Amino acid sequence: MKNKWKKGILFSFLSLSILSSPLQVFAAGKPLTKSVTIVADSKEYKKEAEKSFQKKITENGKGYQLADIAYNIVDQEYTETLTKTVEMQSEPHLTMEEGGITYALISKNKEETVRQPAATQTVTGWDEYDHAVTAANVPSTKVVHAKNDVTGEMEDVTCSLTGITQTGTKTVTNTMSLTFSDYDASYYEWNGHLIPRNDSTPALSGYENELLSSVGATSGSRITSISWVGSPYTGSDGVVHRDATANVEQQIQVYRANYSGAITTPEEKEVIYTATYSAPDQDGSVEYKVVATATYNPVSSMVPMVVAGVGILIFIFLVVAVLYILRKRKKEKPANT
Numbered sequence: 001m002k003n004k005w006k007k008g009i010l011f012s013f014l015s016l017s018i019l020s021s022p023l024q025v026f027a028a029g030k031p032l033t034k035s036v037t038i039v040a041d042s043k044e045y046k047k048e049a050e051k052s053f054q055k056k057i058t059e060n061g062k063g064y065q066l067a068d069i070a071y072n073i074v075d076q077e078y079t080e081t082l083t084k085t086v087e088m089q090s091e092p093h094l095t096m097e098e099g100g101i102t103y104a105l106i107s108k109n110k111e112e113t114v115r116q117p118a119a120t121q122t123v124t125g126w127d128e129y130d131h132a133v134t135a136a137n138v139p140s141t142k143v144v145h146a147k148n149d150v151t152g153e154m155e156d157v158t159c160s161l162t163g164i165t166q167t168g169t170k171t172v173t174n175t176m177s178l179t180f181s182d183y184d185a186s187y188y189e190w191n192g193h194l195i196p197r198n199d200s201t202p203a204l205s206g207y208e209n210e211l212l213s214s215v216g217a218t219s220g221s222r223i224t225s226i227s228w229v230g231s232p233y234t235g236s237d238g239v240v241h242r243d244a245t246a247n248v249e250q251q252i253q254v255y256r257a258n259y260s261g262a263i264t265t266p267e268e269k270e271v272i273y274t275a276t277y278s279a280p281d282q283d284g285s286v287e288y289k290v291v292a293t294a295t296y297n298p299v300s301s302m303v304p305m306v307v308a309g310v311g312i313l314i315f316i317f318l319v320v321a322v323l324y325i326l327r328k329r330k331k332e333k334p335a336n337t
Helices: 002-020 045-052 208-214 303-336
Strands: 032-041 056-059 062-078 081-088 095-098 101-116 119-129 141-147 154-181 187-190 193-196 222-234 240-265 268-280 286-299
Touching: 032 045, 032 056, 045 062, 045 286, 081 095, 081 101, 119 141, 119 154, 141 240, 154 222, 208 222, 208 240
Parallel strands: none
Antiparallel strands: 032 286, 056 062, 062 286, 081 268, 095 101, 101 268, 119 240, 141 154, 154 187, 154 240, 187 193, 222 240
């Protein structure tokens, strides 16, 4: 009997402990889901999502407990970019490839520049004369073959006469023709002089100045040689003649007719495009767009269980008390008889 009493007390304390412990009881019903969209890098989006969901919520008078969070990455974007600026003479393409990376055009600028400015190149030419000339007896134009300094090509340029100048003197050698008469006599006649006959060389020594004067040679001229030309011959007048030549070296005045013209190279323009391209830096940071979905399970209220537990506990204590009183009376009864 004593053991049964102890067991009853122990049962009462165990029941009290069980009813007093914070047990979570899930009720039957559909789970509740909540979703949020998070934009963050790969290291932070879970933390951001967890901040967005409460551990416990109440909706429509019902309690719910957070059970799980699922993540769905719906988009990702590289937050760092690579840029390239390129100059070209044609309209930029919308994309360009380089090093296995596809770049997209983000801006372009069109600028017209002067590639080659207009240029005027002076071309000159001249003609020289060994006698006096004037503008009236020389050509008014002259075609000069000249190199275009801009293009490097040879061009024919028509130049106009700009004037006539004396450019000094030069030494020239001319040939004088002489004819001697009465060649078959001991003396032959030349310019009124009787010259001793010499079949090897005309004997005109001492007559050089007169000879030069007869042909209008300029001062300073000199005869360098005299020689016979051909054999003696009889003219129509029945007189025997013989021809000779004299080489005359003389200084003459040089006249120059000057000409001038121009090569005109027109201005050349070109269009330059400056294009800027960009591409995501796949080695840089990544930003994710994540849909986080939290699942909440419905939770039963603890109040009815607590009330029921207290009632049961009171009942157990009453039973124990009644048993105790009955036992005590039973022990006291034989002592009163």
